[in-house]
Amino acid sequence: MNETTNQEKKTFWEKLLSIDRRIIFLFIAVAISVPLFFKTSLDMPVSPVVQEVYNAIEKLEAGSKVLVSFDYDPGSMPELQPMAESFFRHCFRNNLKVIIMGLWPQGPLQANIALDQVFKDEDIKAKNLQYGIDYVNLGFTAGNEVVIDRMGHDFRESYPADSRGTPLSEIPLMRGVRNYDNIDLILNLSAGYPGTMEWVQYAVDVFHVKLAAGNTAVQAPSMYPYIQTGQLAGVLGGMKGGAEYEIALKRPAKAVSYMFSQAIAHGVICLFIIIGNIAFFSLRKKKTS
């Protein structure tokens, strides 16, 4: 880097080559943050596996009961939280009843964070949804796939009460629910074990209930075999899957704007690489001539 001995006589290109990294940092920060403020709708084709998840919910009649299992922790928030919000939006918009649970200790808390976000929507606020009638949070129960298995006989074996301590028999929404027979669809958000794999093996295979899932980008490809056999309706993979779902839902939200940030940031890096190379070559040309 110290090719120029005389500091004052730096040309434009030389200055550009040894640009302060903080300027690059600033560009990245702006490229990431600004798109977050604009709820930009970025058009992306919706892949079939995502469309299938959308169709699975769309097909349900109003009043159908959907069980949503939150099997992740804050570490996977950037990827899975937008999916959780979209799931809720979709369910509430179609007047479905939502039962929330979690196989990971922090899962049901993530559900509450997502609910808070979704209730800010005007159309959903207008519905004036009631806890216990339109949705319920059962909380976390330890036991991994054993929990899934027991719920196949009776939810009360795993969840005698909801997360607030109210017995299930006193919750209007849960009165008609004994086991998976009374559930029309299970949605699962998973970042590992226990997760989608266990739901397929212990709920779908044994009790024949319909399942759709959202996974981290790392995990999603290993779910494709289950989709092929019909054990899993579809899967949303990573931030991109979440974004496509939002587009299918025609309600672009976090994942789409995240994707926008993502694309802009990549573009900025590539632009910097190009500028760096132009500077490098013009300088070399000057030296050789």
Add this chain to the structure above:
Amino acid sequence: MRREVPLILTAIVGITMIIAHFIPPLNILKNLFEDWFFIIAAFAIYLGILNLILVNGDKIYKKQKGWLFGAVVILGFLVITIIGIFFSGGKSFQDPGTPFYYIYMNLYYPLSATMFALLAFFVASASYRAFRARNVEATMLLLAAFILMLGRVPIGEWISAWLPEGYRLGDAADWIMDFPMTAGQKAIMIGIALGVVSSALRVILGLERAYSAGE
């Protein structure tokens, strides 16, 4: 005793582990040794903690530059340890609602995630500096990184939409991952395997003994 016992112990344990790989009933030894390893690590952490307290305590005692930060280290350590061991419900210390969980979520997690997120900035500055077409090798590095970076976001789709399907940036990125990248990775992995195997043999034969030399 000082020199021989460790060398013989290393050799015996090492050879046992190799043989256990081929003889299934010995597998139980493998698990046992691993458990012992964890127990040793659980004891050894006291050495680490003692060292941490000594280094920072020294700073405070000598009122060295930045001694206040040393105090913060020790204070942070003591608070979370006492809370985690005594006031967070024993083995279920990580459950939501415990004080330990609160500290994890609101102090530890933000710090850790932010430190991790700094990578986004450093990736940018490193690629600006390193990806210059100085020679053939650097050009290859640059091109592969460029195609992969663009091929995985919608920008890549837009700028290569005029090409027939199967020949766009995303497809080129997939091909690079599947073939040249896999080839290079395989060469590195096979090399590492040989390096590991020969190091392991050197350790077992007692030739490599940085851990027990001297005196």
Add this chain to the structure above:
Amino acid sequence: MKEKLVFGNKVLLIFFLLLLFLFLGINITFAQEAGEAKASVDSLAQAPAPPTNVVARDAPNDNGHALVVTWTLSPDDGAGKNNVVSYEILRSDNPDTGFVVKGVVALGISQYEDKGAKEKGDKNYLPSHKDFYYRVRARADGIFSESVVSAPAYAYGQWFHFGKSPIFIGSVIFTFFVVLFINMAKKGKELYVRPIAGIDAVDEAIGRATEMGRPILYIVGLGSAADLGTIASLTILNRVAKKVAEYQTPILVPCADPIVMTVAQESVKAGYYDAGRPDAYKEDSVWYITSMQFAYVSAVNGLMLRERTATNIYMGVFYAESLLLAETGNVAGSIQISGTDQVAQIPFFVAATDYTLIGEELYAASAYLGKEPLLLGAIKAQDWGKILIMISLVLGVLAASFHFDFFVKLFQVKM
């Protein structure tokens, strides 16, 4: 240092040869190649005919916690109604009830290994010497049919894992190479090893730090003592410490694992001892920060800028922190040399440091830096290993191109 092998080389060799003979005396059975999967053309909403002939037996070559299930394919698999998409294998300890899906295989496959865990608490525990029953389901799109229940079978352990024979042969050959070349080196034969850029740079970098009168930072990485990459790094640290002691330059070794810290202390102390200046060793040059990845990085990053280290050496096992460290070192203007066996992190070191030891070079460095003939012998053995691998690669590809499948099977490892 006096080099003395704990076990005479010959004893080790005889031991491995004995095992080899023991093993060659018995026939080798290879895993059945899975049939080629064909995509079903049209699936009808009609149940396929069930698979038949379901047989369960003990899985060979294991510790007695796995069973192998075989069956005859459903007539509708690839023929007939041609609507089978997969088979599901169900297990129970009772022939009448309690069958649970244990695995799924694609159409055209008629075998499944039900691998259980051997720990009692494990969710997948499969005890030895206990009878189990199996059923196999042929699944079409949304519909399935089940076979009749199999006869009971139980799992038991065997003495030698024949499925792992390629690895065993590999171990024997490689051990032979190492022992051979170390013996050659012992007898005083000159062994040539080409110069490796990153390794030569280490000397230079230490010299530079001495000139500038600033300390050297040596990072052992985030690995524990259970990683050989860490052990290689500690050997390199020993050599670096020796040179540092000769030049009388301060060295800083912050550690992320208490056990590694202990070994690093020994290693640096030994280096000073070898250089003949044991009294110059300072206890506080090797210390523990924390075991948590990013907290460790935050502290080391601060250290680099505050101590203004002239040279940073990163050797060992690194994860996402590689670039965080290397970029900060760059800000501080330090000369940086790196080496890791974590393939995913090598690119970041290549991009951000001055010299990088790639994978195997890290292991070679631990032998090369010392320039001890015995250790160079080990590098020769690695090269011969490479030659063997390259030969089998070329032969294998040729054989496969002319469809001599037997060669591929030589590398078949059954877990």
Add this chain to the structure above:
Amino acid sequence: MSSEVIGIWIGAILTLGIFSFLYKDNPFYKFSEALFVGISAGYWFVVTFWQYFVPKFWDNLSLAYSELLTKGRVDYHWIYLVGGFFGVLMLLRLVPKIGWLSRWSLAFIVGTTAGLQFTRYLESNGILQVKGTIMPLDLTYPKPFIAHTGFIITDILGTIWCNLLNILYTYSHWVLVVGTFCGLIYFFFSKEHKGVFGGAARVGVWFLMITFGALFGYTVMSRMSLLIGRMDYLFGIWLGLY
């Protein structure tokens, strides 16, 4: 203010503390760093205590002890005492005179590591990688939609690009085999990189460079999503700006 809101404020302030390092080292960062180091060391200590020390050592031994008390028989769980013995030897480092005994524990750890990794690496990094490369050379790129076999014409740039890719797609497996072979030659230490051998090593370096570039580019996406997560925390959750 609820404890939840206070928590978000603490988290946000510490987040800014770490970010401030990007500008330069400063007392705010130093404070966050010191707090981080202290908390993480404690965190690790607590986790080790509850997840390793208690279940692997304490629980096993108390089981053995209760067996001895109730049934009067010596249970195999006593074997965990050996692990404890090595652990105590480790701590003897603190006693200068018998500190050398800790090397026994180190020897045990190093021996276990060497033995375990010997076979593990030979299997997964060695033999299985070779096996995965042994494939007929005439296999073409398996993607189903690559149906073009002839010359593809779009415009000048597109024609060059498409036909270049087409050639590469056709010789995919040659690329795989040649790349692995030349890469291994680069790692050959016994011969200087000269002549034909040097040429092959050079090709090997090209492959390594493509590998590094591709891995670098591939990871950028996940790194960016981490930063997106943090920015969202600051602007969305903390400040509630959108």
